Amino acid sequence: MKKFSKYFDVIVFFFSINLMFSQKGNFEIKNGQFVLNGKPFIIHSGELHYPRVPVEYWKHRLQMMKAMGLNTVTTYVFWNYHEESPGKWNFSGEKDLKKFIKTAQEVGLYVIIRPGPYVCAEWEFGGYPWWLQKDKNLEIRTDNKAFLQQCEKYITELSKQIVPLQINNGGPVIMVQAENEFGSYVSQRKDISLEQHRKYSHKIKDMLVKSGITVPFFTSDASSLFKGGSIKGALPTANGEGDIDVLKKTVNEYNDGKGPYMVAEYYPGWLDHWAEPFPKVSTEDVVKQTELYIKNGVSFNYYMIHGGTNFGFTSGANYDKDHDIQPDLTSYDYDAPISEAGWGTPKYNALRDVFQKMNSQKLQEVPQPMRVITIPEIKFSKNANLFDYINIQKPIVNDKPLTFEDLNIGNGYVLYRRKFDKNLKGKLEIKGLRDYANIYINGNRIGELNRYYKKYDLDLDIKAGETLDILVENMGRINYGAEIVNNLKGIISPIKINGTEISGNWKMYPLPFDKFPKHNYKLKDIAVGTPMISEGEFTLNEVGDTFLDMRKFGKGVVFINGRNIGRYWSKVGPQLTLYIPGVWLKKGKNTIQIFEQINDNINFKVNSIDHPILDELVK
Structure with missing residues (x-):
């Protein structure tokens, strides 16, 4: 009888909910109160x-x-x-x-x-x-x-x-x-x-x-x-x-x-x-x-x-x-x-x-949390230097660097490239950087510029015949305050060396990462500091929510089964894991793809844990 009573209560509850919304109602502000179907409502x-x-x-x-x-x-x-x-x-x-x-x-x-x-x-x-x-x-x-x-x-x-x-x-x-x-x-x-x-x-x-x-x-x-x-x-x-x-x-x-x-x-x-x-x-x-x-x-x-x-x-x-x-x-x-x-x-x-x-009736039972799993190790079997991918793409050429908007992309990255015909030594200035950049000469990283830290310049020594690459990331447009009207991304003002504008023959390679870049991943050595794209597969017997542990990585984005699950910036924190909903995983074969921008510590594997790490700043 108790069991029947329990089910009867559930049926009555759902019937009342259905009745609550099955007919046209009325909500208004009247006499200084919210009024729902003729009765005061908080x-x-x-x-x-x-x-x-x-x-x-x-x-x-x-x-x-x-x-x-x-x-x-x-x-x-x-x-x-x-x-x-x-x-x-x-x-x-x-x-x-x-x-x-x-x-x-x-x-x-x-x-x-x-x-x-x-x-x-x-x-x-x-x-x-x-x-x-x-x-x-x-x-x-x-x-x-x-x-x-x-x-x-x-x-x-x-x-x-x-x-x-x-x-x-x-x-x-x-x-x-x-x-x-x-x-x-x-x-x-x-x-x-x-x-x-x-x-x-x-x-x-x-x-x-x-x-x-x-x-x-x-x-x-x-x-x-x-x-x-x-x-x-x-x-x-x-x-x-x-x-x-x-x-x-x-x-x-x-x-x-x-x-x-x-x-x-x-x-x-x-x-x-x-x-x-x-x-x-x-x-x-x-x-x-x-x-x-x-x-x-x-x-x-x-x-x-x-x-x-x-x-x-x-x-x-x-x-x-x-x-x-x-x-x-x-x-x-x-x-x-x-x-x-x-x-x-x-x-x-x-x-x-x-x-x-404050409720005379007992509240509903709290639903059970989603299943959580851990993935001990995922190996990246395919790895490539991002420049190998860029080098087979067709660039957009202009006398001056163009913004993301001019290049008709909203998010992701743009690589700005220029080959020099004479030696130049001095201070590279990009005051119009929006928002983060790694700087390379002939594929070797020489430094980082970062709008968060108001770092817009670095010392540079480039020889005739060498190539300057500036890999720029849009880290999110401003969403609050008066500066919301100033939200162009990429490089929005002249690039200067020793105060002189560097113009002519800028090549730009948009990398929106709306989809992960396709690559044949021919094996070759990848140097420390080289931006890297990696792909791996892993097999699951059961699916569930999990948290990808990014503590051994620097900065970048992760794709799971073709979905961009978000940015990580483990070099600074405080977020050191990425949440992966179990409904985006599959029993059997799954694919993970990572773009690692900094690559200070070359790593060819990753794992997941059963809890988030959201509050650890990295010194």
């Missing part, structure tokens, strides 16, 4: 970005959220993720936004959409497609005709995914954000008037309305920045605001003296950069702030509840006075309550206890 949300999680794991991660006690999931939509090239849109497969929203609905979560068009999010270029910069008449995040035309195309395509799934159409979407953290941008762009700024942000909201979005709108800014970021007709929410009195006072000022009160980004963790310590937020602090919000009836969204991974070249970068770029890690673990691999952390368990105390 949003307890967590942020999860579907592009950072394999599609096969979406349901698991959403179930983790539901089991913690949340009622809503919030996600950004990344424009550049869906418009793969100008006019080519993809909302299918792992990019199926509708499927993500419907999966949240199946799990019993409401959905908040943050479509930008600017999203920040430690994502490449804040979500903007890189090729927008090719239009010299276009300026992003302003009342600019060319830019707004592109925004309208994006919003029109996006609305096709969202409108049918709004709550009033029987879906789970209850709110949509207009622009994103615009107040901070306004505060940094003093060259543009507040009036012009507000013209732009209000036009974005008007586009969203025109596209058919009818659920309530909101804006998201620090409470001190509402003046520049608030939009008429959109609820202002306060990012990171822990003081309830400040929250209420500020929202009242910009919302006709009333609520509801919401913190659209409460940070239970924080973002991470290469070459910098991994920041942590204590469980005690997160629990205390959560309880304060709940006690005061404040709606909130954990940013992030589950970070996931910046696969491929999707990670962005920051900019500050000490570093001309601060590239973000491949891991987007964020010290979030649900780890990068989807594991519940002590922070998760503590928060689940908080939500259980």
Whole structure:
């Protein structure tokens, strides 16, 4: 009888969830409250970005959220993720936004959409497609005709995914954000008037309305920045605001003296950069702030509840006075309550206890984590000098170095090459380096330039007949602040030796690494310091999540079964492993490919371990 009762409870639960979303509903802001189907509603949300999680794991991660006690999931939509090239849109497969929203609905979560068009999010270029910069008449995040035309195309395509799934159409979407953290941008762009700024942000909201979005709108800014970021007709929410009195006072000022009160980004963790310590937020602090919000009836969204991974070249970068770029890690673990691999952390368990105390019904059981495996050793049977690959490619020739954008690639690498007809000795200067370069003479590395450390020059001694190679990496476009408008990559200003511009006969070899370079891998000696491409095979009897141990490597990217799983930079840390989702592995034969840029310690094998290493800086 107990067994039957248990199954009956499960059936009733799923029936209630189905009933909850099977009919058209209503969500509105009324009398200073969120009102869901006629009843007051407090949003307890967590942020999860579907592009950072394999599609096969979406349901698991959403179930983790539901089991913690949340009622809503919030996600950004990344424009550049869906418009793969100008006019080519993809909302299918792992990019199926509708499927993500419907999966949240199946799990019993409401959905908040943050479509930008600017999203920040430690994502490449804040979500903007890189090729927008090719239009010299276009300026992003302003009342600019060319830019707004592109925004309208994006919003029109996006609305096709969202409108049918709004709550009033029987879906789970209850709110949509207009622009994103615009107040901070306004505060940094003093060259543009507040009036012009507000013209732009209000036009974005008007586009969203025109596209058919009818659920309530909101804006998201620090409470001190509402003046520049608030939009008429959109609820202002306060990012990171822990003081309830400040929250209420500020929202009242910009919302006709009333609520509801919401913190659209409460940070239970924080973002991470290469070459910098991994920041942590204590469980005690997160629990205390959560309880304060709940006690005061404040709606909130954990940013992030589950970070996931910046696969491929999707990670962005920051900019500050000490570093001309601060590239973000491949891991987007964020010290979030649900780890990068989807594991519940002590922070998760503590928060689940908080939500259980306020729920009269028992929360769902926490789903089991995905299987984890280790791979003892993978040998690279095919290895080659990258220059061997480059030497059989056809270059693009120009008097001056061209940017990535001029070469029509968005990400990856470009090799800049020039042969000298006379001796030159002195200081090589590349002040327009974006972002990282290894320098070679006749294939021998002579040094490294690095935008992070503001190192833009080195001593050089080149003889007549010798070849200079400059291998440049785009480490991610800036995604936050005023510098977002200066996001060209490659070499964007003259190359100089002893103050004299070196022009004429520059050969450029684009290496986008959208696919791993094909090579016949004829065996030959590979010198230390030579950029190397390697390939190996390994056989698995079972699949599962795992963490590739990159501690014996320097800097580069890894492909697994044709997928770019991200960058590593083990020479500096703090991330020393790469997460490989088990769903991207196969029983039987698998392929691994690595591009190692630095190659200080030639290594022909790699292994995986059962846990991530994300917080070890390398001296």
